[in-house]
Amino acid sequence: xxxxxxxxxxxxxxxxxxxxxxxxxxxxxxxxxxxxxxxxxxxxxxxxxxxxxxxxxxxxxxxxxxxxxxxxxxxxxxxxxxxxxxxxxxxxxxxxxxxxxxxxxxxxxxxxxxxxxxxxxxxxxxxxxxx
Numbered sequence: 262x263x264x265x266x267x268x269x270x271x272x273x274x275x276x277x278x279x280x281x282x283x284x285x286x287x288x289x290x291x292x293x294x295x296x297x298x299x300x301x302x303x304x305x306x307x308x309x310x311x312x313x314x315x316x317x318x319x320x321x322x323x324x325x326x327x328x329x330x331x332x333x334x335x336x337x338x339x340x341x342x343x344x345x346x347x348x349x350x351x352x353x354x355x356x357x358x359x360x361x362x363x364x365x366x367x368x369x370x371x372x373x374x375x376x377x378x379x380x381x382x383x384x385x386x387x388x389x390x391x392x
Contacts (some may be wrong), residue, residue, distance in 0.1 A: 262333055265310075265326075267366065268295055275312060275324065284324060285369055287316035297371030298351040302327060302340060310368070311343065345380040346388065 265271045272293055279285040294313040302309050302325045309327030326337045350370035371377055 263266070265335070265368070271310060271312065271326065271368070274335065275314075275326065275337065277315075278335070278337055279324065283316065283320070284314055284322055284339070287314045287320070291316040294373070295368070295371045296323075296343075297348055297374070298369045299347045299389060300321075300343070300349055301344070301347050303342070308349065311340070315327060345377065345384040348377050348381045350374050351378055351381065352386075 263274065265274055272288060272295075275293075276285055276288045279288060288341050292315045294315075296311040296313055298308060299311050300308040302311070305327060307327055309325050312324045312326065313321060314324055315321045323340050323343050325340050326335060340362050346372075351374075
């Protein structure tokens with residue numbers, strides 16, 4: 262299975278494997294924001310990265326990159342809903358190891374962790390007020 266160890270590797274992988282040609286083009290010509298790792302990404306319910314891709318014409322997609330543990334490969338798809346309560350970037354600072362390979366904590370927390378933590382906090386608060 263491919264291992265993605267930094268932001269550049271994630272974006273290079275996405276440029277090749279994005280589900281639509283327009284997203285592949287937007288990865289190169291537009292802007293990308295790594296949102297970090299989320300748990301329970303639909304429809305599979307497994308964890309993975311989410312990247313926000315914006316084209317130069319301001320079309321935005323949220324692309325999930327997940328691993329198929331049975332086939333030992335990565336795959337990606339566009340998601341329609343983003344649940345900040347499932348963002349996993351609120352872990353302690355430091356580096357993580359996966360199979361003996363150092364993985365930067367920035368892959369988990371994303372490009373703007375303070376913003377994402379606030380979005381997660383607001384979503385959890387709204388969920389509690391609905392109960």
